[in-house]
Amino acid sequence: MNNQDILRSRGSRLDLRLDNSENNDYELSHDNYDYNASVIDFNNEITYGSLKINETLSGCTNVRDTVTLTEYNAPISGYTYSNLSFIFQYDEFVNYFSTTGFTYSDLILNNDVFTYEGIVDEVHYFYISNFNESVTGTTITDFSTTILPGKCVFTEDCCVQDPILGVKPWSYQINHGLGDIEPKYCDYIIDRRPEKGWTIDLVFNKGLLPWSDGGVFYYLGVKGETDPSLYGDNNLSFKFSDDGRIIWNVIHYVTNPTYVTTTTMVPNYTLGYLRYETVVTTTCTDPGEFIISSGSTDVLSSICTTDDFNITIVFDRDLRLTDCSIPNVGGWNDLIVDETITNPWEVVELQESPNEVFTERLNVKWDEERYGRLGTLKIYLNGRPIYKLKNWEEVIPSTRGFQPFIQQWGGGVEGYNDIHNGDCNFNILGIKYFDEPMDFVHVYHHHITSIKPNYNISCPGIDLCNY
């Protein structure tokens, strides 16, 4: 927009500029039914069907001294439920389950299930019920080091969301929501890729802590991975910088990793007779090149962050994708380079359903379909925009390696050249995840109706904050 103010400098010189403002003229609209009335009703909240996560991490600690395991009353025929409970030192606990190739502390989730074989001829299942209770002095060696993938392995019910248990960071598997028993009828808790984008909304109180204690407050991607070919385009974090900015970080790949695939025939005697099976081994000989993609806001207004403050981050993809387009247009189907049926003999001889396993790897097609992942990243402070970046590439977690892909609040993860490290020591009063992108109108309305009345937002009238 151009303007002209000939009285500037007391009229001593003309300020002539090309004016094209008439192109942005307005007119009265007489249609009474073609607008969204709910976003201008500031007395009532909007109920969002897209709200998938609505929790608080208020009062959560970043410390894990001990872990409490409580027996799970598994709905298995003949199961002997004994109401057992153990408390272990956390370090001892995670070291016990760590093995060559992975560190268990990098991938532990609160709804992991553990198998106990300390009682003769009995198997008991345990889940994590608490942290930071007093240690009872039991040894852990009676537990099997095999970790079951979640409580839902025992039930037809949908998987439960990982409990928070008073400890940050809080993480859970993104597409962990299907019951394990066929038919798998539950919806995913969090979709791997929403139709149009997503919105995360957080309320912080930093108290008297410096910004350097802010750390990583949100992470999306594979957890605790160290191989760049597995974590490339598979990680995203938001964190506070030491001087009070919000920084986003992603490691993107720029050239393809190189893989060599070898096929061998291996004899299998387990069926009681000799059968040769094809074993395909793929080795990454060149991990390719990766770059750290990063950006930051300006320093956050000190007026608006003195008490509670509200950060909203929105990703709005250029393309709205539905149904099959979600995995296909720039989605994870472009990562699939191989499909293996793990039970071919059973399919042919016993007419069982094929058990398909897809191999996802970075490849040229994934790169070519990058346009399908581009969109706009926006960051708001107390309902007002402070950052906008177009052509920002969406991160779609993919199944590479064996680590789970997660959404995590209140802390970062290890690996990745340490760019996602660090926990958030601020009090996180509220966290929300919507699987749709909010436009600025809805962000503002949500702040005014859902955040401001419930928290001590000090930004006076928010209009006084000059961003």
Next chain:
Amino acid sequence: MEFFIRKGSSEPILKMRLIDDAKNDKSSFNDRLENADIRLSMYHYETMEPHLLNEVCNITTRTKKYDQTTDEYYIVYKFNSNQTSIIGKYEGVITIYFNDIESNKLILPIKEKLFINII
């Protein structure tokens, strides 16, 4: 442009839309609107005495008929009964203060005056 509202009423709302004559770039204008403060002032038609000064306007979304089309936003203002208590004809002026570039504003409407009639 004539807008009519009954004395003591708060309905209908005053709703303004960007003229879509293909001369402007709606998308980039929406970007600027995102970080803007919008105010309404009303002056008596004959005396030019101010009736309302710098009242805060809001923005709402226009319901889309088709997906994948550019978003459209309305500038809206909802009167309260006090503001419409005196019958008369007023000239309405809407000022958009863009916060992305300092001291930059757009005064609306441009080509045709907006008259608010309280009847």
